[in-house]
């Protein structure tokens with residue numbers, strides 16, 4: 804039986820554990836090939852094994868999502884292996900929690916670097932490699948909220964046209980933190 808994401812390729816950052824791993828396994832269940840990115844080599848190998856056990860293909864890439872050259876290398880390798888990237892999940896993020904007066908400037912810079920720089924680097928590296936840069940679903944940490952907005956926008960549009968909304972984003976829809 805054909806799965807919903809057969810032959811689709813997804814790049815997921817922070818895929819060694821937690822939410823990134825869970826997203827990787829869910830997309831693999833749907834048939835997607837998964838490019839796993841993380842700084843944790845051991846966790847990466849374990850998620851890759853789980854993806855393969857689901858009958859999909861996995862490309863584990865040990866890389867720092869905030870490093871420009873590393874990110875470019877991931878995108879180049881993914882394209883060399885699979886030819887195209889359809890889904891980019893900019894999952895890495897987070898940072899030190901605390902009251903603003905307790906945070907140092909270095910803490911702030913680290914948050915910006917991990918959350919925004921990583922997303923900028925991956926999205927730009929991907930887009931530069933494409934003939935059709937809009938041919939991609941970009942999902943960030945705010946993905947649920949953004950997707951809901953996207954779908955409700957579409958709902959309004961379809962309400963006006965008297966048709967039912969689609970439940971899945973189309974190519975060109977962008978949901979993410981950029």
Ligand SMILES: NC(=O)c1ccc[n+]([C@@H]2O[C@H](COP(=O)([O-])OP(=O)(O)OC[C@H]3O[C@@H](n4cnc5c(N)ncnc54)[C@H](O)[C@@H]3O)[C@@H](O)[C@H]2O)c1
Pocket residue numbers: 816817818819820821822823840841842843846866867868869894895896897898917944
């Ligand atoms: N867990 C939650 O309740 C929650 C809630 C809201 C948002 N989020 C966000 O979701 C994302 C994932 O959360 P999580 O709980 O799964 O985190 P996690 O700490 O369990 O996993 C994060 C993964 O990212 C990897 N990573 C960290 N820095 C990296 C870097 N520079 N390059 C590549 N990989 C790197 C880590 O090695 C780890 O495998 C984060 O952005 C987090 O802020 C989490």
